[in-house]
Amino acid sequence: MNHSANDRQSQYIQQETRRYFLGRGGNALGWAALQSLLGTAAVGGTAALAQAAQASSAAAGSLDGTGAIGPHFAPRAKQVIYLHMVGGPPQMDLYDYKPAMNEWYDKDLPESIRDGQRLTTMTSGQARFPIAPSMFKFQQHGQCGMWVSELLPYMSKMVDDVCFMRSVHTDAINHEPAITFMQTGNQVTGRPCLGAWASYGLGSLNQDLPSFVVMVANPTNTEQVQAISARLWSSGFLPGEHAGVSFRSQGDPILYINNPPGVPPEIRRHTLDGIKQLNELQYEHLLDPEIRTRIQQYELAYRMQSSVPELTDLASEPDHVFEMYGEAARRPGTFANTALMARRLVERGVRFVQIYHNNWDTHGNVAGRLPDQCRDVDQACWGLIQDLKARGMLDETLVIWGGEFGRTIYSQGGLSKSNYGRDHHPRCTTMWMAGGGAKGGTIYGETDDFSYNVVKDPLSVHDFHATILNLLGFEHERFTIKHQGLDQRLTGVEPAKVVRELLQ
Numbered sequence: 001m002n003h004s005a006n007d008r009q010s011q012y013i014q015q016e017t018r019r020y021f022l023g024r025g026g027n028a029l030g031w032a033a034l035q036s037l038l039g040t041a042a043v044g045g046t047a048a049l050a051q052a053a054q055a056s057s058a059a060a061g062s063l064d065g066t067g068a069i070g071p072h073f074a075p076r077a078k079q080v081i082y083l084h085m086v087g088g089p090p091q092m093d094l095y096d097y098k099p100a101m102n103e104w105y106d107k108d109l110p111e112s113i114r115d116g117q118r119l120t121t122m123t124s125g126q127a128r129f130p131i132a133p134s135m136f137k138f139q140q141h142g143q144c145g146m147w148v149s150e151l152l153p154y155m156s157k158m159v160d161d162v163c164f165m166r167s168v169h170t171d172a173i174n175h176e177p178a179i180t181f182m183q184t185g186n187q188v189t190g191r192p193c194l195g196a197w198a199s200y201g202l203g204s205l206n207q208d209l210p211s212f213v214v215m216v217a218n219p220t221n222t223e224q225v226q227a228i229s230a231r232l233w234s235s236g237f238l239p240g241e242h243a244g245v246s247f248r249s250q251g252d253p254i255l256y257i258n259n260p261p262g263v264p265p266e267i268r269r270h271t272l273d274g275i276k277q278l279n280e281l282q283y284e285h286l287l288d289p290e291i292r293t294r295i296q297q298y299e300l301a302y303r304m305q306s307s308v309p310e311l312t313d314l315a316s317e318p319d320h321v322f323e324m325y326g327e328a329a330r331r332p333g334t335f336a337n338t339a340l341m342a343r344r345l346v347e348r349g350v351r352f353v354q355i356y357h358n359n360w361d362t363h364g365n366v367a368g369r370l371p372d373q374c375r376d377v378d379q380a381c382w383g384l385i386q387d388l389k390a391r392g393m394l395d396e397t398l399v400i401w402g403g404e405f406g407r408t409i410y411s412q413g414g415l416s417k418s419n420y421g422r423d424h425h426p427r428c429t430t431m432w433m434a435g436g437g438a439k440g441g442t443i444y445g446e447t448d449d450f451s452y453n454v455v456k457d458p459l460s461v462h463d464f465h466a467t468i469l470n471l472l473g474f475e476h477e478r479f480t481i482k483h484q485g486l487d488q489r490l491t492g493v494e495p496a497k498v499v500r501e502l503l504q
Contacts, residue, residue, distance in 0.1 A: 068203025071473025076437025076504070077398035078205075079346040080198060080472070081353045083339075083381065085373075086179065086226050087361030088429065090407035090422050092451040093134045093370060095430040096166050097147035100449040101133035101409060105417070109410045113450050120173055122363060122412060123423045129410035131450070132420035135367065144441040151374040154382035161385060161394075163438040163502050167445025167454040170405050170426045170461050175226050175361070178404035178426065183232050185465055185490045192236035194465065195352040197490050199242040200235075200481070201474055206349030209311070210245035213350050215342070217335040218249065219359040221372035228356050237483040240290055244354060247312075247341070249333030311344055325383035328376075336380035343387050346397055360403055363412050364421035385434050398436025398471055405429055409450045428454050431464070437471045439504045462496035470498045 092098050109129040123129070137150045142159035155162075172178035177187035184191040192200070195212040204211035214233045219225070233244030283291040314330070321340070322329050329336035335357050342353040357377060362369055381401060388394040406429030407422035414420075428447045434440065446456035466476040469490065476496060480487040 068199075069201055070203075071201065072475050072478060073473050075202070075471065075473030076396075077435070077468075077471040078202070078396045079351055079353075080195075080398045080400065080436070080468070081342045081346060081384070082194065082355070082400045083377070083402075084179075084182070084354065084356050085360045085377070085401070085403040086228060086356050086358045087175070087224070088178075088403040088405045088407055088424060089360050089373075090362055090366065090370065091166070091428065091430040091447075092407070092409055093136055093366065094149045094152060094374075095147070095164060095432075096428075096447055096451045097138040097149075098134070098409070098449055098451050099138075101131055104131040104450075105133055106130045106415060109450065109452070113448065113452050115453075117427060118173060120424050123408070123410075126412075129408075130415050131409055132411035132415055132422070135418060135420075136370075142441065144443055146443055149374075151371055152378045154378045158382055158385055158434075160441040161389075161434050162440055163433045163442040163444070164430065165402075165432065165444050165459050165464070165502065166428070166430045166447060167457050167459045168402065168429050168431050168461070168464060169454055169458055170429075172405065173424050173426045175404065175424075178424075179226075179232060181461055182402075182404045184236070185462060185492050189231050190234070190236055191488075192238045192242070192490070193233055193244070193354075194468065194490065195233060195244050195354050196235040196238050196242040197469075197479070198352040198472060200238045201472065201479060202351050204349065204351065209308075209345070209348055209350050211351040212242060212244045212354075213345055213352070214244040214246045214354045214356070215249070215338040216246075217338045217355055217357045217376075218333040219335070219357060219373065220376050221359055221369050223359060223365065223369055224361050224363065225358040226361055228358065232356075233354060237488065238481060244352075249337070311348060312341070314340065321383075321387065324379075324386055326379040329380065329383075335376045336383070339380040339384045340387075343384060343391075343393075347391070347393065362407065362422055365419060366421060367419040388435060394435035396436060398438060398468070399434045400431070400468070401433075402431030403429060406451070409452055425452070427452060433502070437504050439502055442502060444499070444501055457501075459499060460496065462491045462494060463499055466491050466496040467499045467502055471503070 092101070107130065109131060114129070134149070138147045139150070139156070140147050141156040144160055146159040146162075146164055148156040148159065170178055170181055172181045172187050180189055181187045183193040185194075195214070199211040202211070212233070216228055230244075230246065233246070235241070235243035279291050282288075317340070325336045325340050328334040329340045331337055335355070338355045342355060345353050357373075359369065360373055381399075385394065385399060388397050388399070406425045406427070408425045410423075412421040412423045428451060444457055445454060445459055447453060448455050469476045469479055476489060476491045476498070480489045482488070
């Protein structure tokens with residue numbers, strides 16, 4: 001049975017939810033109220049009022065024509081590369097030097113230090129919590145005097161370019177909520193991540209590439225990798241176009257980006273034109289914004305067929321670039337390779353690049369695993385900073401490094417002078433930033449002698465996010481989107497502040 005357009009839309013409206021109707025029809029309800037107040041005199045001015053309402057709606061969103069709302073003030077960082085160490089790096093073995101712990105070897109963590117803080121189920125049943133001093137040597141480096149572990153010789157050469165934050169703390173003690181919290185500002189899944197917010201706020205600099213790209217690097221050591229799911233780079237309640245696009249390390253960088261065998265570009269273009277027309281008809285009937293997102297995604301995928309192969313072909317990179325990042329950069333899927341790819345992405349206008357590097361969850365065998373982890377990332381991070389600096393890009397590119405929480409000073413499981421394990425610890429961890437307006441040579445925050453509690457300048461995840469948004473040109477309290485009747489924002493409803501000491 002054939003139905004008219006009105007019949008089809010009527011059927012759809014009967015099926016839509018009350019919440020979606022109220023969200024979609026908010027302006028219409030206001031329009032109906034306005035008509036009732038103005039009466040018949042308003043009929044002749046309908047066109048002018050409609051134009052005024054449309055202008056008002058556009059002003060409320062401050063759209064710049066590219067799907068972005070635009071910054072509140074001139075950003076210092078126009079692009080971001082976020083290097084997330086999945087599992088939680090042990091801060092006292094890398095950046096939070098605690099020499100006093102050498103006198104505490106195998107002594108119990110004082111209850112006055114723990115102070116009733118919760119433990120994971122992996123150590124809550126231990127009879128003791130024996131102190132495990134770091135087995136690695138530390139030295140001070142640079143004019144700032146930052147203490148750095150011997151595991152990070154390349155990092156030690158650039159401490160004056162880096163802003164170290166040793167007092168980051170979180171509310172989560174297990175991986176999934178902790179990573180979700182660090183990426184989205186909330187432990188509950190389903191919210192937009194930082195990369196999606198950046199895309200929503202700033203839009204794209206290159207219409208042939210996504211504004212937000214995600215890569216998952218393969219660690220050399222794979223003793224205890226954590227699950228990483230696409231919900232970490234979801235757009236949540238933001239428009240779907242702002243979700244991260246995952247680039248693969250094996251095969252085609254993006255699934256189905258190449259035409260099937262025997263399908264020439266002309267046929268693919270003709271097919272997409274037909275699909276676009278059908279989607280536009282559907283949009284006219286349903287007014288569903290996700291249909292517009294689908295149209296944009298199809299068109300972007302078509303444009304990427306020519307842009308992505310050039311992007312991922314590293315043959316044009318000179319040897320001295322691989323010498324900076326390390327020879328591992330020649331192997332697809334390594335952290336060094338993804339770091340080099342990140343530079344190429346931001347060089348071509350991608351706003352936000354997220355790299356996940358797994359296996360930092362050192363519950364045991366720190367002696368065997370941590371050196372492998374550091375070798376994977378140390379030279380590559382140094383190479384990335386030097387590469388960006390040499391190209392004049394570091395001032396406008398913010399590089400972030402860190403995990404989802406820290407580790408415990410006490411050992412999980414067996415303890416010896418040459419090996420130990422460390423459990424999750426949400427009360428303090430060390431992260432760093434470089435470029436993009438971050439103040440190099442800064443050492444912010446302090447922890448106690450046990451690297452267990454923050455004793456100076458605590459830095460919450462919300463403060464961290466507010467500071468990043470400030471570098472991107474946004475006042476975090478005004479950077480919102482209406483969802484479920486609330487003005488939702490990355491930094492949530494709890495108090496958060498921009499940490500000015502971290503900024504140039």
